[in-house]
Amino acid sequence: MPATARRRKALVPWAFLAPFCVLFLLLFIAPIGYAVYQSMIRVERTGPMGLGGAREVFGGLENYSRALSDPAFVDSLGRVLLFAAVQVPLMIVLATVLALLLDSASARWPAMFRAMFFLPYGVPGVIATIIWGFLYVPGVSPILDALSWLGLEVDLLGPSTVLWSIANIVTWAFAGYNMLVIIAQLKAIPGELYEAAIVDGAGPLRLVWHVKLPLVRPAIVLTTVFTIIGTLQLFAEPLVLKPLSTAISFTYSPNLSAFNEAFNTNNQALAAAEAVLLALGAFVLSFGFLRLVGRGRR
Amino acid sequence: MTRGSNLRRLLVAMLGVVSFAAVACGGDQEPETQQREPGQKITLTFWSWVPGVDKAVDLWNSENPEVQVKLEKIPAGNQGGYAKMHSALKSGEAPDLAQVEYQVIPEFLLEDGLVDLAPLGVGDHEGDFVEWQWQQGAFGDGVYAVPQASGPMAMFYRADLFEKWGIAPPTTWAEYEQAARRIRQADPNAYISTFPPGNSAWFTSLAAQAGARWFDISGDTWQVDMDTPETIEVAEYWDRMRQDGLVKTDPDLQNGWYADLQAGRIVTWVGAQWGDAILMGNAPETAGKWRVAPIPQWSEGEQRSANWGGSSTALLKGASYPEEALKFALWLNTDPESIDLLIAGGYGWPAAKGAFSGSALDKPYEFFSGQKINEVFAEADQNIDKSWKWIPTTTAMYENLNQGFRAAVAGQGSFADSVRAAQTKTVADLKAKGLRVSEG
The missing domain is CATH 3.40.190.10 (Periplasmic binding protein-like II)
Structure with missing residues (x-):
C-alpha cells in the first residue's frame, strides 16, 4: 500500500510535465534528430539519369566537409556574423533608447508612440520586404527619384549596400517589439525606488544609469539573445530581395543556402548538414553571450 | 534509485517517440494507380503557372464531365514551383499533372518523380509534335513528358x-x-x-x-x-x-x-x-x-x-489515373482550340507540329507597329x-x-x-x- 502510494506520488510530476515533454520531443528533439540523421546520408545512383535506381548509404561527416569546403557557404556564415556584429548592438541600443524615452516622465503621448513603434512588427516579414523592395529599386522608388533629383545616385541593392538595406528592414520590423519587452520590465520597477533615488539627489540621467538600466538588464539580455538568433537565421529578407538585387545569390545567408540545397537542387543531406552547422553556431554564440553576461554579474 | 529508473524510462520513451517520428517523416509510400470504371467520375489535379492555362482547363472540363481537371496555380518553377513539386513527391502528395520545363526534366527523373508514358502508348502521338521538343522528354526507351511550348x-x-x-x-x-x-x-x-x-x-x-x-x-x-x-x-x-x-x-x-x-x-x-x-x-x-x-x-x-525556355506537361509519380491524365496532357498541347487559348496567354511557341499557320500567332501585332512578328520567330525556330x-x-x-x-x-x-x-x-x-x- 505505502509503496504504491509512493510510486503514484512519484508519477504526479511526470503527468504534469507530459504535455510539454511530448510536444517538445515531437516538434523539437525529433526534427533535430532527423536532421542530424539526414546530414549523414549519401545517395548512390546507377544509370545516367539515376533510372537504374538510388539507394541511401551512411556517408559519415562527408556532407559537413562538403559544406565547409564550399567557399560560398563559408562566405555566407561570415556574412551573417558581420550582419550580427552590426545589427545586434544597433537593435538593442535603439530599442533601449526608445523604451527609456517613452518611459521618461516628460514623454508626451507615450501610448500612441508605443503603438506606432510596435506597429511594423504586425506586418509579416515577407510583405514588409516586398514594400521596402519597391523603395529600393531605381526607377520605381520615389526616395531614389528624390535623391537623384538632388544629384545623389544611390544604389541600395548593390554588393556593398544591400546587407545594410536588409538591416534597415530588420530594424524597422523588430525594434518596436524589443522596445516593448524592455518597457514591460521598466513598468515593473516599483515607484519607491525612483522616489528614493530622487530624494538622494539623482537627476534623470543618473536615474537611467543607476536605477533603470540595472533593473531592466534581464530584458536586455533576453532581447539580445533573440536578436543574435534572429540575425543568424536571416532568410526571408534576402529571399524576397533576391530577384531585385544582383548582389544576392542563393548562398547569401546560410539558411538561404540550406533552403536552396533542400528544395531546389534536392540535396537534402547537404542541406541538413548546413542547417546543423548553423544551429551549432547560433547555440555557441547565444550561450557564449549568456556566459559572458553571467560572469560580469558575479 | 527510483529517480534513476524514472529517468531511464523517460529516455526510453523519448527514443521511442523520436524513432516513431523519424519513420513517420521518412515514409516513401507510393500511391497506387487506378483504373477508371466506365461512367465513373474522377478529378485530376494539375499544377501549372502558365498564363491562359485556366481557360484551356475550363474548356476541357466543359467537354469532359467525367474526367474533371482541377487546376491549382503555383509559382513559376524556379520561383518555388519546383520546390513545391519536389516536396509533394517526397511526401507522396503529388498532383497528377504538373508543368515541367525542359531543362529540369532530368532533375525530376533523377528523383524518380515522373511517370513513364511509353507503356501508356504515348509513342503513337510522337508525330504530332516537333521532333526536338519531343526528344526533350525521351530518355532511353522511356518518354516522360508531353511537350508544350518552346522559346525561339x-x-x-x-x-x-x-x-x-x-x-x-x-x-x-x-x-x-x-x-x-x-x-x-x-x-x-x-x-x-x-x-x-x-x-x-x-x-x-x-x-x-x-x-x-x-x-x-x-x-x-x-x-x-x-x-x-x-x-x-x-x-x-x-x-x-x-x-x-x-x-x-x-x-x-x-x-x-x-x-x-x-x-x-x-x-x-x-x-x-x-x-x-x-x-x-x-x-x-x-x-x-x-x-x-x-x-x-x-x-x-x-x-x-x-x-530560351520551353515547357512540358508531365505526369508526376503517384498520378492516380495515368491513362486519363495522359489523355488530358495530349489534348491540352495539340487541340487547336486549347492552343489558341494558351497562345492568348503568351505560353510560347507551340510544340504541336504545324500549329503556327492559321493559329492566333499568325497575325499582325499592333503593339509591334503592325508587324507579323511570329514570321521572324517561325524562321528562328528553324535555326x-x-x-x-x-x-x-x-x-x-x-x-x-x-x-x-x-x-x-x-x-x-x-x-x-x-x-x-x-x-x-x-x-x-x-x-x-x-x-x-x-x-x-
Whole structure:
C-alpha cells in the first residue's frame, strides 16, 4: 500500500510535465534528430539519369566537409556574423533608447508612440520586404527619384549596400517589439525606488544609469539573445530581395543556402548538414553571450 | 534509485517517440494507380503557372464531365514551383499533372518523380509534335513528358528610337556593340540592354546560339563542356560591354527593368517568343513603337538562333489515373482550340507540329507597329541547335554561373572566370549526385 502510494506520488510530476515533454520531443528533439540523421546520408545512383535506381548509404561527416569546403557557404556564415556584429548592438541600443524615452516622465503621448513603434512588427516579414523592395529599386522608388533629383545616385541593392538595406528592414520590423519587452520590465520597477533615488539627489540621467538600466538588464539580455538568433537565421529578407538585387545569390545567408540545397537542387543531406552547422553556431554564440553576461554579474 | 529508473524510462520513451517520428517523416509510400470504371467520375489535379492555362482547363472540363481537371496555380518553377513539386513527391502528395520545363526534366527523373508514358502508348502521338521538343522528354526507351511550348529567340527593339537616332538595327553582335556605343552617345539615360547577372538561363541560350554544346552523355557517363571557346567568346563579349558601360547590369524581368522599358532607358531585348506578352503587359505606353528582328549573328550571313525556355506537361509519380491524365496532357498541347487559348496567354511557341499557320500567332501585332512578328520567330525556330541536352543538375548549374556573374559585377573576376568556375562546380555537383562524369 505505502509503496504504491509512493510510486503514484512519484508519477504526479511526470503527468504534469507530459504535455510539454511530448510536444517538445515531437516538434523539437525529433526534427533535430532527423536532421542530424539526414546530414549523414549519401545517395548512390546507377544509370545516367539515376533510372537504374538510388539507394541511401551512411556517408559519415562527408556532407559537413562538403559544406565547409564550399567557399560560398563559408562566405555566407561570415556574412551573417558581420550582419550580427552590426545589427545586434544597433537593435538593442535603439530599442533601449526608445523604451527609456517613452518611459521618461516628460514623454508626451507615450501610448500612441508605443503603438506606432510596435506597429511594423504586425506586418509579416515577407510583405514588409516586398514594400521596402519597391523603395529600393531605381526607377520605381520615389526616395531614389528624390535623391537623384538632388544629384545623389544611390544604389541600395548593390554588393556593398544591400546587407545594410536588409538591416534597415530588420530594424524597422523588430525594434518596436524589443522596445516593448524592455518597457514591460521598466513598468515593473516599483515607484519607491525612483522616489528614493530622487530624494538622494539623482537627476534623470543618473536615474537611467543607476536605477533603470540595472533593473531592466534581464530584458536586455533576453532581447539580445533573440536578436543574435534572429540575425543568424536571416532568410526571408534576402529571399524576397533576391530577384531585385544582383548582389544576392542563393548562398547569401546560410539558411538561404540550406533552403536552396533542400528544395531546389534536392540535396537534402547537404542541406541538413548546413542547417546543423548553423544551429551549432547560433547555440555557441547565444550561450557564449549568456556566459559572458553571467560572469560580469558575479 | 527510483529517480534513476524514472529517468531511464523517460529516455526510453523519448527514443521511442523520436524513432516513431523519424519513420513517420521518412515514409516513401507510393500511391497506387487506378483504373477508371466506365461512367465513373474522377478529378485530376494539375499544377501549372502558365498564363491562359485556366481557360484551356475550363474548356476541357466543359467537354469532359467525367474526367474533371482541377487546376491549382503555383509559382513559376524556379520561383518555388519546383520546390513545391519536389516536396509533394517526397511526401507522396503529388498532383497528377504538373508543368515541367525542359531543362529540369532530368532533375525530376533523377528523383524518380515522373511517370513513364511509353507503356501508356504515348509513342503513337510522337508525330504530332516537333521532333526536338519531343526528344526533350525521351530518355532511353522511356518518354516522360508531353511537350508544350518552346522559346525561339529574336531581338525586340524600339524601332522609333533607332530611327530617331539614325541607327540601323544590328544584324551581327559586332554591330550590336557599335549600336550600343551610339545609343549611349545619343541619350545619356539610354542603354541598349541589360546583362542580367542573376539570369544565366539567358546566357546559356546565347552560348548555345554561338555553337556551344555544354552537355552530352555517352553510355552512363556525362560529359560537361561549359568552358568551350564559343562560350568564352560570348562571356568576354558581354564582359567588355559591361566594362565599357554599354549595358546595365540590373536584373531583367523585374519592376526596375519594366520601368526602364517603359521609359525608353532600355531599347532592345534579345528575348524569346513568349516575351511579346511580357512587353505588352509591362510596357503598355510603348505600344506601336517596337519591332522584332532576327537575333544578331556571330558571323555575317549566318542564321543561327537559340531556344530560351520551353515547357512540358508531365505526369508526376503517384498520378492516380495515368491513362486519363495522359489523355488530358495530349489534348491540352495539340487541340487547336486549347492552343489558341494558351497562345492568348503568351505560353510560347507551340510544340504541336504545324500549329503556327492559321493559329492566333499568325497575325499582325499592333503593339509591334503592325508587324507579323511570329514570321521572324517561325524562321528562328528553324535555326535552333536541336541537339542541346540538359543535365540532372541544371538548376544548380544556373546558380553556379549566377554566382560568378554576380561576383564579376561586384568587381571580382571576369565573366570568363565565372564560366570556368561553373564548369568545375557543375562537374562536382554531378559527382555528388552519385553520377559518372568526364570533363571536356
